Amino acid sequence: MAKITKLDDIVSLCKRRGFIFQSSEIYGGLASCYDYGPLGVELKSNVRKAWWKSVVQMRDDVVGVDCSILMHPLVWKASGHADKFADLIAECKKCNVRTRVDHLAENAEEHTEHISLDIAEAAEYDLSNKVCPGCGKIGQFTEPMPFKLMFETQMGANVDDSMMLYLRPETAQGIFVNFRNVLDSTRVKIPFGIAQIGKSFRNEVTTKAFIFRTREFEQAELEFFCQPGTDDDWWHTWKDLRFQWYIDLGIKKENLRLRDHAGDELAHYAKACVDVEYKFPFGSGDWQELEGIANRTDYDLRQHQRGMRTLNKWYETKGDLTKIDLSDEAEDYEKGPLSYFDEEQKKRFIPYVIEPSAGIDRSTLAFLVDAYDEEEVKGQKRNLLRFHPALAPIKAAVFPLVKKDGLPEIAQNICNDFKKYFNCFYDQKGAVGRRYRRQDEAGTPYCLTVDGQTKEDGTVTVRERDSMEQERISTDKLLGYLREKLDI
Ligand code: GAP
Numbered sequence: 001m002a003k004i005t006k007l008d009d010i011v012s013l014c015k016r017r018g019f020i021f022q023s024s025e026i027y028g029g030l031a032s033c034y035d036y037g038p039l040g041v042e043l044k045s046n047v048r049k050a051w052w053k054s055v056v057q058m059r060d061d062v063v064g065v066d067c068s069i070l071m072h073p074l075v076w077k078a079s080g081h082a083d084k085f086a087d088l089i090a091e092c093k094k095c096n097v098r099t100r101v102d103h104l105a106e107n108a109e110e111h112t113e114h115i116s117l118d119i120a121e122a123a124e125y126d127l128s129n130k131v132c133p134g135c136g137k138i139g140q141f142t143e144p145m146p147f148k149l150m151f152e153t154q155m156g157a158n159v160d161d162s163m164m165l166y167l168r169p170e171t172a173q174g175i176f177v178n179f180r181n182v183l184d185s186t187r188v189k190i191p192f193g194i195a196q197i198g199k200s201f202r203n204e205v206t207t208k209a210f211i212f213r214t215r216e217f218e219q220a221e222l223e224f225f226c227q228p229g230t231d232d233d234w235w236h237t238w239k240d241l242r243f244q245w246y247i248d249l250g251i252k253k254e255n256l257r258l259r260d261h262a263g264d265e266l267a268h269y270a271k272a273c274v275d276v277e278y279k280f281p282f283g284s285g286d287w288q289e290l291e292g293i294a295n296r297t298d299y300d301l302r303q304h305q306r307g308m309r310t311l312n313k314w315y316e317t318k319g320d321l322t323k324i325d326l327s328d329e330a331e332d333y334e335k336g337p338l339s340y341f342d343e344e345q346k347k348r349f350i351p352y353v354i355e356p357s358a359g360i361d362r363s364t365l366a367f368l369v370d371a372y373d374e375e376e377v378k379g380q381k382r383n384l385l386r387f388h389p390a391l392a393p394i395k396a397a398v399f400p401l402v403k404k405d406g407l408p409e410i411a412q413n414i415c416n417d418f419k420k421y422f423n424c425f426y427d428q429k430g431a432v433g434r435r436y437r438r439q440d441e442a443g444t445p446y447c448l449t450v451d452g453q454t455k456e457d458g459t460v461t462v463r464e465r466d467s468m469e470q471e472r473i474s475t476d477k478l479l480g481y482l483r484e485k486l487d488i
Contacts, residue, residue: 020034032207062224063193065194067171076173078303081173084268087205089205090127092135097133097134101144151167153165163319167201172300176353190226199218200216214361222356228297228350246276250370250387251370255278256276261273271297273293292356308337372386395482396424397427399427405455410450446465446486448460
């Protein structure tokens, strides 16, 4: 049976070994914000690289962009975020704790997170038998009210020309507003995709479970543009590819599943959506979203065509988004500036979009949880992270068995050589068994030990993390051996 790992064990290992720390910890910490330490920054960077390799580097039909976090306010009017991007919350009249309405359950054990309520439906939502997670009182809530999720900030030093902006709540919109630029500056032809990895910000009501849901987080998003009518096939293709990505990077199949969204769960822009879910060890072990693969239809490009037309109005109203009306039923969309002309078919259309949208922090947590293991070796507990080699922060560690007889120099030279190719760590402190354990906890796939025999026959001991098996490899074959095993 699969072992259930406690999240507390992961959190404490992350702090102990320098993967993840609470933000601003010396000032008491800042809720739901986290910093990645020396091992964490490597792990997260490897998650990013693995995503980029699979989604951009290995494909002929996807290009990348890196857009700014601050964007023109009309972007968020057009995308629908300025009007609709809110959570419905209710406040407990007894303890004043505010909770997302869709997170309220009928008993404290139950967990629900799959309802997408429209603000207009809020008043009808029955909270009379829901339990407050703060004090346990039943049905003592205020009327549900919308809580805006976008962070606001001011741009400009002068009061007169300063402008209210939002921190982007998703990276996707940077891609849509650059659709024309990418078309005009590259040779891409539909079907093709534009990918981006970057920070997003949401003033989440409920934050929980370490880096699972935070207010500042990183997304990896692909907007794949295709001809209407081919969108269902592309949706299936990306759903399979994205599921397989996690499996290929070592996530256990029994901990991963696909879950189709029910109609009432779909976001305002989506025709279909499926979540890749991971069985996270929160509470009793909940299936939670890692990534969504949505069919966004032509919603965003159409909306931005409408948004572009409101620019004058926006100036007239001094940037009051509430005065801007995007509805324009008579518009000839297919000929608009964000349409695409297919040379072969001599046809113009607004492309449909398939969007796989993953969380870098959330998948980093899944990789950590899935790799975490404890076992007993010779009566002693061994903690280890069984990372896929592509994700391991350190690929190999080199040890001299003892700090004398020229062994440190040989080991240091090997380590310096390998650093040109991958992260390699030199350690000469303490008993060799202890050094192995430290690397096991960091998830390092290979440890190389230089000993007396190295000086005689030029071989070193190579110890593999998971099996702990050891073999002697000659130093001139070592780099090739490791690069093959690590696939780098
Ligand atoms: N552009 C579509 C979009 O943003 P989403 O389902 O809201 O869709 C996509 O977000 C992914 O981003 C999620 O599956 C999750 O991995 C990650 N994500 C969203 N909100 C997050 C948060 N507050 N903290 C950490 N990751 C988050």
